[in-house]
Amino acid sequence: MAILHHYPLCPHSRFVRLVCAEMGVALDFVEERPWERRETFLALDPSGQTPVLVMPDGLIIPGAGTIVEYLDEALGDQAGENRLMPRDLAARIEVRRLLAWFSGKFHDEVTGYLVNEKVYKRFVPVSAGGGPPDMNAIRAARANVRYHMRYVGYLIAKRKWLAGDDLTLADLAAAAHLSCVDYLGDAPWSEDETAKIWYARVKSRPAFRALLADRVPGMAPPDHYANLDF
Template identity: 65%
Template sequence: MATLYHHPLCPHSRFVRLVLGEFGIDVALVEERAFERRTEFLVMNPAGTTPVFVEDPSGAVPGAAVIAEYLDETRGLALGERRLLPSDPMGRVEVRRLVDWFNGKMHDEVTGYLVTEKVFKRFMPAELGGGAPDMAAIRAARSNIRYHLSYIGFLMGSRNWLAGDRLSWADLAAAAQLSAADYLGDVPWNENETAKHWYARVKSRPSFRPLLADRVLGMEPSEHYADLDF
């Protein structure tokens, strides 16, 4: 069985877990605290970030985007209509653009701050940056998330899914980022019904169930986190 080194609230790990779920691939999950910088983990991914996918004898596949591409190259064609990357070049461009938007821009402006300040710092020693959360960073993230919700609402105003007619990596990347923020209770769902309705559709998929069962030691999720109807 393949192994995924991840952290339960790492949005990039969550994206890969959703892709694996949609592909029907079972993996053994190994929780990795990347800030500990274990030598064995750094050998697999010198960047020291989660996720890392290991499928013997292929070896380690590091990084969310690289893992997604690897899975599409090795399994995508066999999925037919369930493939998460379109067959036409411009369709692939749009999906990849949006994956970069959510796993890059949204993570840098929103989720990275929330997860680091509220979760990772609680488990990090002081010499590695642990301690009390930076409330200014949390306030900035809470402000920035509204922009990304609005963008999702804008996209869904003219599309069936974020990148077009079919579910794609784009939906899973956006949902993964939002799910981490939603666990922490930082998504103002009442401000964008269109985005909320789209998220409920993704959240109801079987691939999402393992994420809804995730728990972080000492931190319960928001009340509606696992509620499919909010």
């Protein structure tokens, strides 16, 4: 079975878990705490970042972007109509644009701050940058997430799914990031009703179940987090 080295509140890891679940790729899990810089993990990927996927034949695939491109290349043809990356070149541009938006921009402006300040810094020694959360960073993330929420609403007002008529990698990346924000209690669902309806649609998919059941010890999510109707 393929093995995913992941961290439960790493949004990039969550994205890959959703993609594998949608594509029917069964996974075993190894929980990595990237801040520990485990030698055997660094040997898989010198960048030391989650996630890393190890295929049953030993092939090592580091990084969410590289993993999802590989899965599409290796298994996309079998997926037929359920393919998460469209075949049409222009449609692929739109999916990749939104992947860069959520895995890059949204991460830099929202998820990166929240997960680092609220989660990783609890476990990292002060000498290595750990310690109490920087409230300015958290405030910035809480302000930034609002316009991203409206952007999701804007797209969904025009389209069935974020990149067009079909569910794609773009929806799963966006939902993975938002699920981390929601776990930490910082998702402003009242900001945009259309975005909220889209998220309820994604999180009620069977692929989402295992994610919603995950708990980080000592950090409980808000009550609505795993409620499919909010």
